Amino acid sequence: MISTFVADLRSHDGPAIVTGDRTLSYPELVARVERLAGRLAGSGVGPERVCVVALERGPEAVIAIAAVLRAGGAFLAVDVDLPDQRIASLVAGADTLLTTAALAQRFATLGVPGSPVLLDEPGPTAPLPPGVAPRSLAYVGHTSGSTGTPNAVLIEHRWLHDYLRFVARDHRLGPDTVAVQLAPLGFDASIRDIFAPLVAGGRLVMLPRATLLRPDEFFAALERFEVNTMLSVTPSFLTFLARHDDAARRLRGLRLVGTTGESLRPFLASGGRRLFAGRLVNQYGPTECTMTAARFPVPAQPDTGVDLIGTTIDGVAVRLLDGDLRPVPDGQSGEICIASPGLARGYGGRPALTAERFVPDPFGTPGARLYRTGDLARRHPDGNLEYLGRADRQIKIRGYRVDPAEVEGVLLAHPAVTGAAVTAATDERARTYLVAHLTGDLAEVGDAVLRAYLARTLPPHMLPRRFARLSRFPTTRTGKIDRRALTAGALR
Structure with a gap:
């Protein structure tokens, strides 16, 4: 048996969670987690029971997630701003719903069995377990499925606590850390965002979503709460902030920025x-591997010709393999295959997909597994991994293999361009070509000017045929550029 990370929270004092109008101390946080965990246990939450957490972002959502884990169950957090149909597809197969009286009626039709546990109403309690079995389920995350139906990713307890402690240690988090929570609930990076600072005894600042979407309000909040850490921010959000004329001054208090979710190279x-002025760390890791597999501290003068994801975190191995799962020589491209105690069990209800992605590790101990990511990389002589993009995002143009991120990086260096995303399209003769989707002050910058600018550094086959000018990029709920929406627009 192992304890949950709630034990770490008990060892801290002082403010734990801060919002615009209130502060929750560590003793208060632990007491509320324990009380709610007892109620959840009294409602049947325990090992292998999945509890949907359907709450507005804020301290209550943090308490709820921690309470599910303390009760020995598994949480499935959802962003309540999502459409009902999307939420229904995420929570299929769950055992219990934890929500508020105000939201209960909305979520009554989701198909979660039994009466919901209402956060703001009393209920029966039961004794709590002293610990939790390492191989029991901790949480359910989701990745986008090729059919449009999200894939449920099943993560166990055995690595989660060690992982959060590693993040705190590796990023030098401590009682002086003031971190702002950016990743939406339901996105696995929110677990790192929320709990790594708390495990370290730091302070977690939670802001309304509207504040995150307004740069002036966001910058003012960073200054008001003396935020010095952002653990899980997408490069797209950083690009959004960078468009503010005074961004460098307003961000000067940050001593650590951890990026996630997208290629950092274009930024x-x-x-x-x-x-x-502080540390910038590029983090890489799929949902299927408990958030992080490798990270790279970006120097003050980075090499923008490569997308480095660095070296593996403690306990994790990255093998670069060919299609037959044979190692490729250093310097050559191979698929990133991850060996880690943090590997998911697999995909809920998808045994064939699980068998395809989670395979026996031919280089590990008997019974060890590898996760085949579908990402490509090569290893540099110094051991750092260079990310080469998705195998399924590589575009073949006139026989040449093109990485869209390379074209995006050159476009972003143009002074009039504030955002760039490159996708593929097909013409009436079935020929593949590139489309560059751009934001910025481009009214006086014609296609020919952009193409000539690119031609200074890129070969002809990497030049986009079309340039689409946008006022803003469509984004997913996690803040990434929605490339499917861009592609659909290009085809109309």
């Missing part, structure tokens, strides 16, 4: 590193 190529 660096646009000169984004100069925004931060």
Whole structure:
């Protein structure tokens, strides 16, 4: 048996969670987690029971997630701003719903069995377990499925606590850490965002979603709460902030920025590193591997010609393999295959997909597994991994294999361009070509000018045929550029 990370919270004092109008101390946080965990246990939440947490972002959602884990169950957090149909597809197969009286009626039709546990109403309680079995389920995350139906990713307890402690240690988090929560609930990076600072005894600042979408309000909040850490921010959000004329000054209090979810290379190529005087860390890891497999501390003068994801975190191995699962020589491209105690069990209800992605590790101990990510990388002589993009995002143009991120990086270096995303389209003769979707002050910058600018550094086959000018990019709920929406627009 192992204890949950709630034990770590008991060892801290002082403010734990801060919002615009209230502060929750560590003793108060632990007491509320224990009380709610007892209620959840009294409602049947325990090992292998999945509890949907359907709450507005804020301290109550943090308490709820921690309470599910303390009760020995598994949480499935949802962003309540999502459409009902989307939420229904995420919570299929769950055992219990935890919500508020105000939201209960809305979620009554989701198909979660039994009466919901209402956060703001009393209920029966039961004794709590002293610990939790390492191989029991901790949480259910989701990735986008090729059919449009999200894939449920099943993560166990055995690695979660060690992982959060590693993040705190590796990022030098401590009682002086003031971290702002950015990743939406339901996105696995929110677990790192929320609990790594708390495990370290730091302070977690939670802001309304509307504040995150307004740069002036967001910058003012960073200054008001003396935020010094952002653990899980997408490069797209950093690009959004960088468009503010005074961004570098307003971000000067940050001593650590951890990026996640997308290639950092286009942001660096646009000169984004100069925004931060403190540390900038590029984090890489799929949902299927408990958030992080490798990370790279970006130097003050980065090499923008490569997308480095660095070296593996403690306990994790990355093998670069060919299609037959044979190692490729250093310097050559191979698929990133991850060996880790943090590997998911697999995909809920998808045994064939699980067998395809989670395979026996031919280089590990008997019974060890590898997760085949579908991402490509090569290993540099110094051991750092260079990310080469998705195997399924590589575009073949006239026989040449093109990485869209390379074209995006050059475009972002143009002074009039504030955002760039490159997708593929097909013409009436079935020929594949590139489309560059751009934001910025481009009214006086014609296609020919952009193409000539790119031609200074890129070969002809990497030049986009079309340039689409946008006022803003469509984004997913996690803040990434929605490339499917861009592609659909290009085909109309």
